[in-house]
Amino acid sequence: KYWFAPEGVYLETACPDHGTASELIEKDERFFREAYEYDGYAPVRHLIMPVTYRCNLSCRYCYAHSNYKHTLPADRSIDRMVEIVKGLNCPTVNLAGGEPTVREDLPELLAALKERAVVKKLCVVTNGQRTVDEKYLRLLRDQGMDFLFLPLFIPGYDPEGAVVGNVMKSLDNAYRLRIPVWIQAAVERIDQVPPVLAVIEKYRKVIFNITIRSVRPYGITDPRAMVHVSEIIRSLGKENDYRFGNHPFNRHVMLHGRAAKISYWVNDRNRLDPFDATYVIHDDSVVPFHKG
Numbered sequence: 001k002y003w004f005a006p007e008g009v010y011l012e013t014a015c016p017d018h019g020t021a022s023e024l025i026e027k028d029e030r031f032f033r034e035a036y037e038y039d040g041y042a043p044v045r046h047l048i049m050p051v052t053y054r055c056n057l058s059c060r061y062c063y064a065h066s067n068y069k070h071t072l073p074a075d076r077s078i079d080r081m082v083e084i085v086k087g088l089n090c091p092t093v094n095l096a097g098g099e100p101t102v103r104e105d106l107p108e109l110l111a112a113l114k115e116r117a118v119v120k121k122l123c124v125v126t127n128g129q130r131t132v133d134e135k136y137l138r139l140l141r142d143q144g145m146d147f148l149f150l151p152l153f154i155p156g157y158d159p160e161g162a163v164v165g166n167v168m169k170s171l172d173n174a175y176r177l178r179i180p181v182w183i184q185a186a187v188e189r190i191d192q193v194p195p196v197l198a199v200i201e202k203y204r205k206v207i208f209n210i211t212i213r214s215v216r217p218y219g220i221t222d223p224r225a226m227v228h229v230s231e232i233i234r235s236l237g238k239e240n241d242y243r244f245g246n247h248p249f250n251r252h253v254m255l256h257g258r259a260a261k262i263s264y265w266v267n268d269r270n271r272l273d274p275f276d277a278t279y280v281i282h283d284d285s286v287v288p289f290h291k292g
Contacts, residue, residue, distance in 0.1 A: 004029055008228075011266060023216075025249070025266050028230035035248040046277035047090035048125075049081060051109060053282070055099040057127050057163065060156040073282040075103060078112050084280060085117040092121040094149065094277075101130035107143040114144035123182070125149040128167035137173050147180040147208070152196055155186055155215055171199070175206050182209040190227050190235050197236075200256045210260035232262050 003010050008027035014020045026032040053072040055062075076084075085093055093113065100106055101124070113119045124140060128150050131137045137148075150167055157163040174181050181203070185196045193212065200207055214227050233239055233251055242251040242262075250263035278286050 008032075024228075025264065026228050026230060028228070031230040031233075032248075035244055035251070038244055038248070040244070041246050041248075045090050045092070047085065047088055047093045048096050048277050048279045049085065049093055050097055050280065050282075051075065051081065051095050051100045051106070052098040052103050054102050055097060055127075056102055056129055057099065057154070059127075059154055072098075076284075078105065078109050080284075081109065082112050082116045084284060084286075085113055085119060088278065088286065090278065091119070092123065093117075093119045094123040094125050096125040099127055099129075100124050101126055101136075107139050110140060110144035119144075121146045123147050123149050126170070127151060127154065127163075128170035129163065131170040131173060132166045134173045134176070137170070137179065138177055141177060141179050145179070147182060148174055149182045149184065150174075152183050152185040152199060153187060153192060155188055171203055175203055178206060180208045181206050182211070183207055184211040184213060186213050186215050187227065187232070188215050190231060193232060193235050197255060200258060200260075204256050204258060207258055210255060210258055212260060212262050214264045216265050229262050229264050236262075 001012050003012060003022075008024050009029055009032045010022045011025050012020055012022045052075045054075075095106075095109070103109065106124070110122055110124075113122060122144050124145050126148065131140075131148070148170075150171060152167065153159070154163060154167070171181060171183075173179075183196075183199070185192070187193060187196070196210075196212060200210060212232060214229065214232065216226070229249070229251060230239075233242060233253070236253060236255070238251075238253045242253045245252050245261055245263070249266045250261050253260050253262065280286055
């Protein structure tokens, strides 16, 4: 349930094992109410397919199995993934993880999904560490990858360090190869927003979609210091120039002529229908998934 206080809107959730907890999800009550009371949301047909649960990084905010202290599920075979995708009839398939590029047969998987599952749009969701190799990135494109999904900021890593530097080198490679890119910036502070705009302007010929997502605390960020969607919208000067997204916890704007989604993950299962996507979990079951 929601409750309102002078500092903003709280969501209270209940867990049979851990009890109740409250989270400040938005500082602007009017901004929250106008979207929550809107009923015109339409579904988006994407499939998110983890091709491995292994990863070459250990990001502190990651929801995937890669950071868990247990044995990871085995990678699915190419034949099994083709079978799953063929049965779901999703025009866009995002190959995620873990980190997809740790699979040595990723090029073969792309080719199989294009040829045998007849996928219209294939995306590789990567942390940008292996795609610093331009030849490898070209191979992914030539085997069927239609666009790349790259993170601009990875919380927990030095913005001037090697990990983030590799992301930017991967974006340079995509620019040279004219591979379309969807970028996501996971921001913890408002001062991280202007650098995102600079990247969009520089690479706008290949960037076709943008997500700016506020990182949830998860015991990592002080909840009092985190930024909310309304604050990001105001920092962009878009407080009178946005439209509703596909659920109440995001807004869509245009940035340098490109579509951008400003979002925040909220665990309100009553209002995450329709979901952003369907997601294949470790036992091959398909569940609704809210990308934020």
